[in-house]
Each structure stands twice: as structure tokens, then as C-alpha cells.
């Protein structure tokens with residue numbers, strides 16, 4: 030007869046199973062991934078359909094038909110991590126690092142993923158408590174939750190993670206103590222296989238429990254710095270024989286004496302106890318023969334003589350012992366330790382004769398300021414020629430006050446610019462497209478960028494490029510050994526930040542293409558987030574914070590339409606065609622004015638065009654743009670005396686500025702565009718459109734414009750005291766003391782806050798800098814130059830993706846990286862301006878960047894934050910700079926790397942108002958008007974409007990007669 034029906038059923042089921050295993054991703058995993066992606070505003074471009082494994086979704090790795098790995102670092106998702114993650118029950122790796130806008134609380138259901146080995150969420154914005162359920166992840170090896178916004182305490186349940194190797198909770202807002210086990214609950218003492226405890230930069234408190242350390246532990250890095258621990262250091266610390274890096278620094282309430290069995294830690298290389306309140310004798314480091322970096326500055330140890338171990342630690346590169354009441358002669362042997370680079374011994378009682386003979390050739394800096402040294406002999410053999418600082422010693426009062434070593438900075442080599450990878454260009458380097466950079470191999474491409482943080486390097490000489498070259502080489506080798514398309518590595522601007530981490534910028538350049546693909550970024554970022562790359566040992570533990578990598582042509586899909594939030598874009602330079610279209614719209618609008626209301630040609634220009642309101646008055650045929658008058662070419666020619674040389678008061682990026690007098694007697698500044706520049710045309714339009722809508726006493730006002738006979742001109746109020754920049758450089762003759770500077774920055778801040786918060790719709794200026802802040806006769810600040818400005822959507826919280834423009838030195842690095850323009854980009858530029866105002870130096874000059882310089886120098890424990898040397902001498906005596914510290918704090922908040930961490934302008938204004946009060950600068954400026962006029966008298970008649978960038982183009986004029994609407 031026929032075939033048994035059973036055989037048919039059997040064949041059928043085999044077929045079905047075959048389908049299931051060969052083609053279809055496990056349905057639970059697919060729906061899990063789709064559920065996760067539904068909570069994000071973007072997802073990788075090929076996340077479509079229902080078969081992630083077969084279709085090789087970017088960032089997803091499968092084993093069979095199960096998803097085992099998700100790696101999406103630096104993909105720029107915003108949203109939350111949905112509880113759908115629990116569907117991915119075979120997941121072993123989850124890495125969502127460097128997605129700054131990924132936040133919310135972590136779903137407790139993550140604790141059901143018992144196969145999970147690596148949970149890496151570095152540099153996102155997660156909030157709330159760390160779910161105790163993470164303690165159920167019994168296979169977890171790698172837990173990195175650092176650089177988020179977690180609060181609450183460390184869950185004791187994490188003590189159950191018996192396989193944990195890497196445990197990083199640093200740089201959060203955690204509170205409470207370090208949990209230890211008791212009869213019923215586990216604690217951190219149970220983590221006997223963990224090698225890394227990274228808990229620095231939190232608000233952890235209480236004493237460090239002695240039970241937490243035992244000889245069973247294998248810790249090599251113990252980082253508890255920058256917390257609020259109190260009590261004393263437990264002697265059980267001496268049981269951690271494997272320890273290589275120890276940081277307890279900046280726990281101001283850590284007291285008591287340092288346990289004497291510390292000498293047992295013979296593997297310890299980096300030892301940081303600075304800025305605590307430790308007492309008892311200065312620790313005896315005899316026998317700790319691996320030590321390379323020792324910092325015990327600023328503690329309350331009892332007074333002591335120079336310890337004998339000073340000269341017995343051969344690998345020592347850096348010895349920092351400031352303000353510790355150490356007395357005696359500095360032993361010569363200290364300078365000839367073979368590796369010694371930096372000796373910071375300021376503020377002790379070192380006395381007698383300082384004798385430096387035969388110093389190590391590594392030695393770069395000897396700081397002995399504020400000691401009791403009476404004489405100096407520099408040996409004849411190989412004389413020490415590097416920096417030696419002796420100010421504040423009796424030696425300097427004995428007829429040696431002119432000795433360079435007695436100056437504040439000491440005798441020193443010319444300051445070297447910070448390290449930057451060299452470019453090997455054989456010929457003249459090519460000019461790269463705006464979103465590209467030149468690689469060290471002289472190729473223009475879009476690098477993956479971010480910041481490396483080394484938490485405890487074993488060296489201090491940042492001028493020694495061999496360290497950084499080694500870093501580049503080893504990293505490149507790592508990428509290449511994993512077959513990743515990396516051309517080269519570039520490192521820039523290393524500096525020690527306020528948390529005592531060594532920070533530097535990293536760029537990874539693609540090989541064989543202009544831009545990395547999505548899969549490349551997933552791979553490259555993982556090498557750094559997962560610590561697959563290990564730097565040379567002397568660099569110690571590190572972490573990396575990657576930037577969002579913008580994929581060309583919007584490869585990432587936008588899964589939720591953001592159209593509604595899109596801001597109105599004015600004159601955006603998206604390409605020649607759009608420019609022409611926009612200009613056409615303008616022309617149509619102007620020519621149609623006489624006939625009635627303008628016709629709108631396209632949505633985009635709609636709001637722009639509609640704001641060209643026509644106030645047809647019967648008395649004048651010249652139409653008006655709300656508040657701004659339209660001038661004819663002949664009128665302006667007349668009032669500027671035929672654009673005469675004598676009336677020329679400056680040259681800007683795309684034309685000249687002339688002074689003129691209107692028939693009413695009002696002085697104005699006329700900005701005349703050079704003909705034929707499309708860029709100029711756009712900026713012209715933008716500026717009229719914006720300025721005719723804004724009226725504020727801290728924003729320069731537009732009197733009118735001219736669009737006639739092929740000419741484009743803008744007519745402003747005349748602002749007599751030039752730009753803030755000119756005042757800072759002394760060019761304008763207006764002297765600015767501390768109080769005046771405060772009032773000027775307050776005015777500028779108010780102007781910008783008005784643009785951000787009160788203008789309708791809000792405006793991003795995009796080119797805040799000292800040469801765009803004008804000073805009137807009463808030194809009121811007026812923000813000018815709106816050529817690059819942008820309008821934001823009605824809600825004002827929008828962001829715009831746009832070609833990066835602005836002025837180097839003031840440019841927001843986040844905007845530069847992501848091309849996402851927000852009001853916080855202006856806040857960044859304003860922060861740079863704040864720093865410029867107190868240093869009176871160009872923000873970016875010969876490789877020195879004021880932001881890095883101040884960040885690197887700030888020492889919050891010191892008077893004036895230790896910044897005396899960076900301050901503009903013209904500010905006057907530092908004793909008179911009330912509020913300076915608060916000012917610096919504010920400026921540094923404004924230049925936070927991440928926009929969300931910068932304060933909004935409204936807050937900046939109220940903070941400056943507070944500082945103004947502290948400085949007693951709140952009085953009306955009546956006095957300064959006459960005062961400044963005497964300086965004004967010395968000015969050159971030619972107003973130096975010369976620009977340092979094409980957009981540096983400012984108007985001037987007499988005090989406006991305009992009555993400001995309140």
C-alpha cells in the first residue's frame with residue numbers, strides 16, 4: 030500500500046526542525062531585541078526583520094540560533110534599557126557603553142540573565158540604585174558600571190559574584206559604606222577572586238571595615254579615592270600581598286596612623302594617600318621596592334626628619350610629599366635615583382644647603398618652595414638644568430631674589446606644548462573635509478574619538494613622548510592583531526585632572542576607508558570598554574569614554590519620528606542647491622512685499638519668511654522688517670561719506686565696517702558685505718532675521734539693513750568701547766579690573782540667556798567669543814554677530830544636526846564630535862570666554878588650550894585654587910579677587926565635556942550675580958563711564974575690528990537711542 034502516515038509525520042517534523050535551527054533566531058531573543066530597540070530613538074541600520082542571527086544584525090553575536098552578545102558602544106542611542114533584556118536568556122556579553130543619552134534605572138530583571146559574564150555600561154547616564162539582583166549573576170566576570178549617575182549604596186548581594194574579576198563602580202554618586210558579610214548576607218570580603226576594586230569618585234562614607242581585606246584576596250588595584258571615608262586605614266590592608274595600585278587619596282576625613290605592616294606590600298607600585306587627614310608618624314616605606322609613584326601630600330603626620338627610605342627605592346619616578354613638616358637637609362641621593370622624574374617637596378621644613386650633584390637625567394622638576402633652605406650648590410659634573418623652584422626659602426632673601434629659581438615658576442626650560450602624535454606628511458598636508466581629521470599617516474578620515482583616563486600611572490614626566498608613543502604602538506598592534514581596520518592611533522593633550530587621573534584624547538583612524546562602519550565601531554569600542562587592550566604596565570589601570578560616532582548618511586535609523594522636535598533651520602548651509610533655493614525664497618519675499626503678504630514656497634522657509642512681517646506704512650514706501658529699517662544704497666553711501674577711508678572702522682571676514690551718522694544724529698556702524706559670497710548672503714539673512722526679533726540691552730541692536738543695487742549691508746547701533754577681546758589684550762585702552770570683568774561677563778551671560786530662554790523661538794548663537802562681545806560707553810556688554818546663529822524648535826530643548834561652525838578654541842567638543850548643536854554649545858563657548866577673561870590669553874595658542882591648562886592646574890585645596898600663575902597680572906592683587914574660586918568652578922562646569930553636565934545659561938546668570946555680590950561689584954556702573962573714558966582717550970582712532978575668523982565681524986555705534994522693551 031502507500032507510505033505509512035507515521036513516516037510522513039516524521040519527515041515533516043524533521044523538516045520543521047531543520048527550518049527552526051537553520052534559519053530562525055529563537056523567537057524569544059528576536060522579540061527581546063525588538064523590545065529593547067523600541068525604547069531607543071535609534072538603532073543600527075540593519076536591525077530589520079525577525080532574524081537577527083541569520084541576518085547578522087550589527088552589534089549582535091549568536092551561537093546557533095541564540096543571541097549571546099550585544100555590543101553597541103558609541104552608537105548614540107538615547108532612551109532606557111527595557112526589561113525585555115530578560116528574554117535574552119543565553120546572553121553572555123552586554124556592552125552598551127558610551128551612549129551618553131542612555132539612562133533611566135537598570136531593570137532588576139537583568140538578574141535573570143544567569144549566563145551573563147560581562148556587563149559593561151560605562152559612560153551612560155543610568156540613574157537610581159544598582160539593582161541587588163545583579164548579585165544573582167553567578168557567572169559574572171566583568172562588571173563595569175562606572176561613569177554613570179547611580180545613587181544609593183553598594184548592594185551587599187554583589188558579594189556573591191564569586192567569579193568576578195573586574196569590579197568598577199567609579200565615578201557615580203554612590204553613598205553609604207562598603208558592605209561586609211555577616212551570618213546571613215554576603216559582602217565585598219567574599220570577592221576573593223576579584224582583582225580590581227574601582228570605587229573612586231563617589232560619596233561613599235563610613236569607615237573602611239577591617240573585615241573587608243583578607244589574605245585570601247587577590248586584589249591588585251584598590252581604588253577608594255575621592256570619597257568621604259572616615260576612620261582609620263585598617264591594618265588588614267597589609268594582608269593584600271598582591272596589591273600593585275592603592276589609592277585612598279582625597280578622603281578628607283580619613284584619620285589615624287597608617288598601619289606599619291604596610292611594608293609587607295612589596296608589589297605596590299603606585300601609592301596615593303594625599304589629601305586625607307592622616308596622623309601618626311610619616312609612613313616608613315622601607316622595603317617597598319616596587320614603588321614608583323608615592324603621593325602622601327597634605328596630611329597631618331607628626332613632624333619628622335628626612336626619612337632614610339628616601340634614597341632606597343630605586344624604581345621611584347615621582348615623590349610628592351607636600352606640607353608634611355619634614356625637616357633636615359635634602360639627601361643628595363634623592364636626585365640621583367636612576368628613575369626619578371619629579372620631586373614635589375613644597376611646604377616642608379627642609380633646611381641647610383641644597384646640594385644637587387650628578388642628578389638623574391630623568392629628573393625634570395624639583396619643587397622645594399616654602400622650605401628653609403639657606404644655600405644651594407649645583408654640582409659641576411652634569412649640572413642640573415631642569416626646573417628648580419626655590420621661592421619662599423631664606424636662600425631667596427639673601428641677595429638672590431633675582432635668581433630665576435626664586436621666581437614663582439622657578440628656573441625652567443621653555444614650556445613644551447602637550448604631547449600630540451606627529452603627522453608623517455611627506456609634503457604639505459592636505460586640507461580635510463570639515464568632519465574629517467588628518468591621521469598620523471597623513472590621510473583625511475573620520476576617526477573614532479574619546480578620552481582615556483589613566484587612574485594611576487607610574488610616571489609623572491608628561492614631556493617624555495616615549496610613553497605615549499609606546500601607548501600608540503601597543504594599541505595599534507592590538508587592533509591589528511584582531512584584524513580590525515585601523516590605520517593609526519593619535520594621542521593628544523595629556524594632563525592630570527582634578528581627580529588625579531591622567532587624561533588624554535584618543536583618536537582611532539580607519540584603514541582603507543574614510544569612515545568606520547557600524548560593525549567596526551562595535552568592535553573597536555569593545556576592545557577599550559572591555560579592557561581587551563592592556564596598556565604598558567607603567568600606565569596602570571585605565572578606562573575610556575568614547576564619543577558618539579556619527580555614521581555617514583544617517584546609517585542609524587530613526588525609529589521614532591523626531592520631526593516634531595526638529596528646530597526651525599535658518600539659512601543652513603546644506604549645499605549649493607539649498608542655498609540657491611533659500612536665496613530665491615528671500616528674493617521672492619522681498620519683491621513681493623509691495624503686493625501683499627509673501628507666498629511661502631516651502632515649509633522650511635515658512636517661519637523664516639513669515640517673520641519678514643511687512644509694516645506697510647502710508648508714509649514710506651520702504652517696507653520694514655519688524656523693527657529694522659530698510660535703507661537704500663544711496664542713503665548709506667551718504668551717511669558714510671561715500672564709504673570713505675576715514676569712516677572705515679574695521680575689516681571683518683566678509684567686508685568692511687564704516688561709521689556713519691544718520692540724519693537724526695544717531696551714530697551707527699554699517700557693515701558692508703563683499704559682493705558675491707554665498708556664505709555672506711546666508712549670514713546676512715540670518716542676522717537680519719534674528720536681530721530684528723531680539724531686543725535686549727545686552728544684545729547689539731540692529732537699526733536696519735540694505736538690500737539694494739546688489740549690495741548687502743547691516744546697520745547697527747554704534748558701540749564705542751570696542752570688543753571685550755580688545756580690552757583684554759590692552760588694544761582698546763579700556764582697563765578692566767576684576768569687578769568690571771565680572772560685570773562684563775554678567776552682561777554677556779544675560780544676553781545669551783535671553784537668546785536661549787526668552788527669544789521666541791530660542792536662538793543658539795554658535796559663535797560666542799570675546800571678539801563678539803562689544804562694550805558700550807558704560808561697559809555694558811552687548812553680544813553681537815549673529816551670522817552663524819540658529820533657531821531652535823518651539824520647545825527650546827531641541828537640537829540641530831548641522832555642519833560644525835564656530836571658532837576654534839571656543840568650539841564645544843561635543844558639538845564638534847556629534848554635530849548635534851544645542852544651547853549647551855554656547856554654554857561651552859561662554860565657559861571658554863570666562864577662562865579667557867581671567868587669563869587674558871587666547872583660548873588656543875601654540876598648542877596650549879586654556880581649558881586644559883586651567884583644568885590641569887586647578888587645586889581646590891589651595892588659595893585661588895593655585896592658579897596665580899595663570900591669572901592675568903592686570904587683574905591686580907589676588908587678595909582683591911573675591912569670588913574667583915566660585916568663578917573658576919562655574920567656568921569649569923560650563924566646559925564640562927558633556928553638554929548635559931553644563932549649567933543652562935539662566936543658572937550661569939544667577940551664579941555670576943552671586944559672585945558679583947561677593948566681589949562687591951554690584952554697584953551701578955555710573956563711575957566707570959567717566960573712568961573708562963580717560964582710557965578711551967588714548968585709543969587709536971581706527972577701531973580695530975579686524976577678525977580672527979571669517980565670522981569675526983562686529984558692528985559698533987553710539988549708545989542706542991532705542992528704548993528697550995522690558
Ligand SMILES: *[C@@H]1O[C@H](CO)[C@@H](O)[C@H](O)[C@H]1NC(C)=O
Nearest residue numbers: 185208209210211212213214
Ligand atoms: C547583615 O547585614 C545586612 C546588611 O549588610 C543587614 O541587613 C542584616 O541585618 C545583617 N544581619 C545580621 C545578623 O547582622
Ligand SMILES: *[C@@H]1O[C@H](CO)[C@@H](O)[C@H](O)[C@H]1NC(C)=O
Nearest residue numbers: 188189210214215216218219
Ligand atoms: C562570605 O564570607 C564569610 C566570611 O568569610 C563566610 O562566612 C560566608 O559563608 C561567605 N558567603 C558567601 C556567600 O560566600
Ligand SMILES: *[C@@H]1O[C@H](CO)[C@@H](O)[C@H](O)[C@H]1NC(C)=O
Nearest residue numbers: 281282283284285306308329
Ligand atoms: C583632622 O583630624 C583631627 C583629629 O585627628 C580633627 O580634629 C580635625 O577636625 C580633622 N580635620 C578634618 C578636616 O577633618
Ligand SMILES: *[C@@H]1O[C@H](CO)[C@@H](O)[C@H](O)[C@H]1NC(C)=O
Nearest residue numbers: 267268289290291292293294
Ligand atoms: C607583615 O608585617 C608585620 C608587621 O610589620 C610583620 O610582623 C609580619 O611578619 C609581616 N608578614 C609577612 C608575611 O611578611
